[in-house]
Amino acid sequence: MLTLTINGQSRDVDVPEDMPLLWVLRDHLSLVGTKYGCGIAQCGVCTVHVAGKPVRSCQLTVGDVGTRAIVTIEGIGSTPNGAKVQKAWMEAAVPQCGYCQAGQIMSATALLDANPQPDDADIDAAMAGNLCRCGTYIRIRRAIKNAAAKSA
Amino acid sequence: MADTQFAQSDAYLSALIREVRSVPPAGVSLTMGRRTFFKLAGASAAGLVLGFRLGGTAFAAETANVDEPDGKDQAMNAFIRIAPDNTITIYSKCPEIGQGIKTSFGVIIADELDADWNHVVMEQADINPKVYGSQGAGGSTSIPHAWDQLRQAGAGAKAMLVAVAAGQWAVDSSQITARDSVLTHAASGRSATYGSLAVAAAKMPVPDPKSLKLKSRADYRLIGKRYRGVDDPKVVSGQPLFGIDVQLPGMVYATYTKCPAAGGKVRSFNANEIKALHGVLDAFAVDGTGMMVEVMPGVAIIARDTWSAFQAKDKLQVDWDLSEASRDSTSQFSAEARKQAANFPQKPDDNIGDVDKSFANAAKTVEAYYEYPFAAHVPLEPMNTTAHWHDGVMEMWVPTQQPDRGLPIVAKVAGIAPEKVVMHQTRVGGGFGRRLVNDYACEAAAIAKRVKDPVKLQWTREDDFAHDFYRPAGYHQFKGAIDKGGRLDAWQEHFITFTADGKKEASGANLTDNLRYSIKAPNLRRAKTMFPLRIPTGAWRAPGDNAQVFAAQSFMHELSLASGRDHVEFLLDAVNRDVPELVPKDRTVNFSPSRATGVIKMCADKAGWGKTLPKGSGLGLAWCYSHAGHVAQAVELSVDANKRIKIARILVVLDVGPIIDMAGSQAQAQGASTDALSTAMGLKINIENGLIQEQNYNAYPILRMPFAPMTIDPYFIQSDNPPTGMGEPAFPALAPALGNAIFAATGERVRQLPLRDLGYSLAV
Ligand code: FES
Numbered sequence: 001m002l003t004l005t006i007n008g009q010s011r012d013v014d015v016p017e018d019m020p021l022l023w024v025l026r027d028h029l030s031l032v033g034t035k036y037g038c039g040i041a042q043c044g045v046c047t048v049h050v051a052g053k054p055v056r057s058c059q060l061t062v063g064d065v066g067t068r069a070i071v072t073i074e075g076i077g078s079t080p081n082g083a084k085v086q087k088a089w090m091e092a093a094v095p096q097c098g099y100c101q102a103g104q105i106m107s108a109t110a111l112l113d114a115n116p117q118p119d120d121a122d123i124d125a126a127m128a129g130n131l132c133r134c135g136t137y138i139r140i141r142r143a144i145k146n147a148a149a150k151s152a
Numbered sequence: 153m154a155d156t157q158f159a160q161s162d163a164y165l166s167a168l169i170r171e172v173r174s175v176p177p178a179g180v181s182l183t184m185g186r187r188t189f190f191k192l193a194g195a196s197a198a199g200l201v202l203g204f205r206l207g208g209t210a211f212a213a214e215t216a217n218v219d220e221p222d223g224k225d226q227a228m229n230a231f232i233r234i235a236p237d238n239t240i241t242i243y244s245k246c247p248e249i250g251q252g253i254k255t256s257f258g259v260i261i262a263d264e265l266d267a268d269w270n271h272v273v274m275e276q277a278d279i280n281p282k283v284y285g286s287q288g289a290g291g292s293t294s295i296p297h298a299w300d301q302l303r304q305a306g307a308g309a310k311a312m313l314v315a316v317a318a319g320q321w322a323v324d325s326s327q328i329t330a331r332d333s334v335l336t337h338a339a340s341g342r343s344a345t346y347g348s349l350a351v352a353a354a355k356m357p358v359p360d361p362k363s364l365k366l367k368s369r370a371d372y373r374l375i376g377k378r379y380r381g382v383d384d385p386k387v388v389s390g391q392p393l394f395g396i397d398v399q400l401p402g403m404v405y406a407t408y409t410k411c412p413a414a415g416g417k418v419r420s421f422n423a424n425e426i427k428a429l430h431g432v433l434d435a436f437a438v439d440g441t442g443m444m445v446e447v448m449p450g451v452a453i454i455a456r457d458t459w460s461a462f463q464a465k466d467k468l469q470v471d472w473d474l475s476e477a478s479r480d481s482t483s484q485f486s487a488e489a490r491k492q493a494a495n496f497p498q499k500p501d502d503n504i505g506d507v508d509k510s511f512a513n514a515a516k517t518v519e520a521y522y523e524y525p526f527a528a529h530v531p532l533e534p535m536n537t538t539a540h541w542h543d544g545v546m547e548m549w550v551p552t553q554q555p556d557r558g559l560p561i562v563a564k565v566a567g568i569a570p571e572k573v574v575m576h577q578t579r580v581g582g583g584f585g586r587r588l589v590n591d592y593a594c595e596a597a598a599i600a601k602r603v604k605d606p607v608k609l610q611w612t613r614e615d616d617f618a619h620d621f622y623r624p625a626g627y628h629q630f631k632g633a634i635d636k637g638g639r640l641d642a643w644q645e646h647f648i649t650f651t652a653d654g655k656k657e658a659s660g661a662n663l664t665d666n667l668r669y670s671i672k673a674p675n676l677r678r679a680k681t682m683f684p685l686r687i688p689t690g691a692w693r694a695p696g697d698n699a700q701v702f703a704a705q706s707f708m709h710e711l712s713l714a715s716g717r718d719h720v721e722f723l724l725d726a727v728n729r730d731v732p733e734l735v736p737k738d739r740t741v742n743f744s745p746s747r748a749t750g751v752i753k754m755c756a757d758k759a760g761w762g763k764t765l766p767k768g769s770g771l772g773l774a775w776c777y778s779h780a781g782h783v784a785q786a787v788e789l790s791v792d793a794n795k796r797i798k799i800a801r802i803l804v805v806l807d808v809g810p811i812i813d814m815a816g817s818q819a820q821a822q823g824a825s826t827d828a829l830s831t832a833m834g835l836k837i838n839i840e841n842g843l844i845q846e847q848n849y850n851a852y853p854i855l856r857m858p859f860a861p862m863t864i865d866p867y868f869i870q871s872d873n874p875p876t877g878m879g880e881p882a883f884p885a886l887a888p889a890l891g892n893a894i895f896a897a898t899g900e901r902v903r904q905l906p907l908r909d910l911g912y913s914l915a916v
Pocket residue numbers: 035036037038039040041042043044045046047056057058059
């Protein structure tokens with residue numbers, strides 16, 4: 001039995017330690033907002049925060065999480081930047097199919113947490129790991145800038 | 153045997169593409185007039201919409217059945233429920249795949265209903281084509297197909313509410329006005345909410361759709377404004393929405409492994425080893441139906457969670473019978489096409505005027521060879537379906553573009569009557585044409601019949617790359633003639649493509665009618681050569697057009713240069729050429745030279761056509777008629793010494809009639825342009841000895857944020873034609889506009905995709 005801290009709550013799970021955090025969240029904790037897209041750190045749809053840093057949860061085994069706090073898309077709205085980013089996303093009508101957007105929002109929030117006023121190059125660097133097959137990048141960039149403007 | 157089955161699968165897909173492509177001619181009511189009105193019988197515990205048709209003599213008896221207890225939501229028809237608190241629930245009948253239909257359909261109904269949009273709740277309808285008619289999402293046809301039906305549903309419900317108020321107030325219904333879910337009689341100062349009238353209204357006779365007066369454009373209150381996607385609050389907070397998010401009590405998880413070379417069969421596999429693995433509950437071989445669009449042979453692994461199933465899949469060893477498997481090779485196709493390009497076939501498909509005479513008398517002739525590769529769809533949500541075989545019913549949750557077409561096929565595969573299949577629609581994490589095929593739903597049904605619990609079939613990303621219905625490659629040898637007046641005089645095209653059945657083109661591999669009508673040369677000759685192909689092909693966003701327009705409109709630019717005339721002037725002349733043989737006889741084709749002229753002119757104007765650009769910079773333009781839309785695109789860019797392309801801006805001008813949701817339409821225009829840039833720059837599927845070489849996104853470089861253009865400006869000419877779809881038209885003209893811009897900047901002609909094969913890349 002492992003004990004994880006997820007979105008401020010303590011959760012017990014009975015899974016092998018080598019299971020990626022992604023599948024623990026989705027199949028064992030009913031937190032399906034974190035998505036599966038590639039399984040090899042290429043698409044970013046599985047992005048969560050571990051100890052405040054954006055992490056591809058398909059690459060992190062649950063045994064390696066330890067006591068570090070996990071935040072998922074389901075909990076990000078409770079953080080100040082997460083709430084701002086979600087609001088900016090809706091105002092800019094960012095989503096198309098929406099499948100990549102949980103990961104995009106987790107990466108964007110981590111960017112603002114580390115850098116409240118990112119420029120275009122900062123946005124490129126922080127968001128390069130998140131694919132959007134629908135091509136919503138223009139509105140993602142705008143939404144991040146709008147959210148940053150509200151932080152100021 | 154095997155060949156027949158390949159051909160059958162392909163025939164199914166080809167028919168599907170034809171069906172989803174056709175757009176109704178203007179002014180024809182598609183559904184209500186003929187189908188009659190219907191009501192919603194109520195919602196079962198499972199949230200299932202049970203519908204039946206109303207009409208004629210059965211009408212009275214059936215209305216009696218649909219009475220809801222007072223104080224509950226009242227069903228006005230299969231699309232609309234009204235609650236006492238004035239909340240209006242609207243059912244979207246078609247799949248939401250990112251094209252924004254769940255929002256647009258709601259806006260169309262709510263506008264006719266004069267509903268208060270702030271209190272509309274959108275829900276996904278379940279699958280029942282008897283009630284809803286077509287319930288697919290493909291070919292950009294959802295809007296044109298449903299336009300009349302949805303407006304009539306809204307107007308019909310409003311008429312029932314008005315009839316009740318007129319009776320209660322003893323006034324003429326013509327004196328009652330509707331706005332924001334409230335009816336008002338101005339003269340007496342009376343008003344009532346829809347919610348307060350719904351119980352009585354639901355009992356009113358359903359009006360004859362022909363008696364309904366629909367709004368004219370000037371009366372629209374909701375259509376044409378900007379909307380946030382109705383599911384966006386759930387999307388941004390990670391609520392369950394997609395097929396992959398479905399969870400049921402006691403659910404188990406499955407993978408399905410097919411032969412990496414299409415058509416291979418299972419001889420045996422290491423069953424004992426697999427079944428002994430941690431978390432694995434069962435493993436078995438499935439014979440399948442042998443049809444690519446249904447179930448091909450493979451091995452199912454059932455496990456307690458996805459990870460255990462994936463781990464076991466990694467350890468799976470299958471002895472494949474490859475005797476009937478594909479040995480296709482794209483490098484061979486490419487080499488062979490180049491060799492055969494010059495051998496123009498004896499028997500042309502199109503033959504107008506006298507091409508040979510035109511070539512003999514021409515002021516100039518131009519020849520060029522174009523080629524583009526196979527491509528995969530790979531939407532970001534991998535294929536999946538949850539199925540539960542219980543009580544003689546196959547209950548399914550399917551992220552699909554064609555649930556209505558999938559349902560009977562699933563029934564056939566499961567060996568049950570279609571009435572015994574209950575299909576729930578989920579939000580779909582991208583379609584692009586991949587999910588027009590319901591193969592993964594059929595596999596889930598076949599597996600579910602052998603598992604007592606609900607089971608979620610989950611494809612890996614590698615499965616998705618290996619078992620797609622690919623966009624076929626194509627090879628075009630062109631020869632064109634310019635007459636002494638500098639006009640396009642002849643167009644000859646040898647199209648080298650693929651066949652699954654040895655007779656006609658494989659699905660998605662035919663030269664599109666769009667191009668046939670819109671390349672207006674007075675002397676025109678086309679013929680094709682077809683290579684046999686075992687790998688399945690299908691509809692990929694803007695099928696055919698997505699690559700053929702690149703070849704045709706790049707060559708058109710070459711011809712304009714040979715003519716010595718301005719490209720835009722040359723295009724406008726060609727589009728408006730009077731060639732009687734090229735006037736569409738098919739009434740479903742709405743190609744219009746004047747609409748084409750409108751978008752080309754506006755695009756040139758907005759792009760600053762003719763302006764002087766610095767050395768190394770270029771402006772390119774192209775246009776297309778695709779999926780009922782008339783579109784022009786322009787790209788302004790610069791290219792450095794290392795062939796790095798910096799996009800300055802992209803413009804897209806569309807005439808798709810009136811816009812329903814401006815924000816959603818802009819998103820489609822930007823998204824399709826981005827997808828087209830991504831595909832033109834980098835996407836290519838290589839096949840060797842029947843094996844797809846690209847296995848995941850690391851080998852298939854979909855465009856990422858640092859390379860995304862900073863501006864893509866969409867413009868709409870909102871002509872008075874019936875509205876048509878936005879999912880596809882903004883794709884095809886981007887690649888030729890890009891190639892033409894590269895030529896303008898560098899003098900180097902792009903005749904091959906993807907551009908990365910020619911050494912080009914995008915600058916950050
Ligand atoms: S699923 Fe983790 S990066 Fe794609």
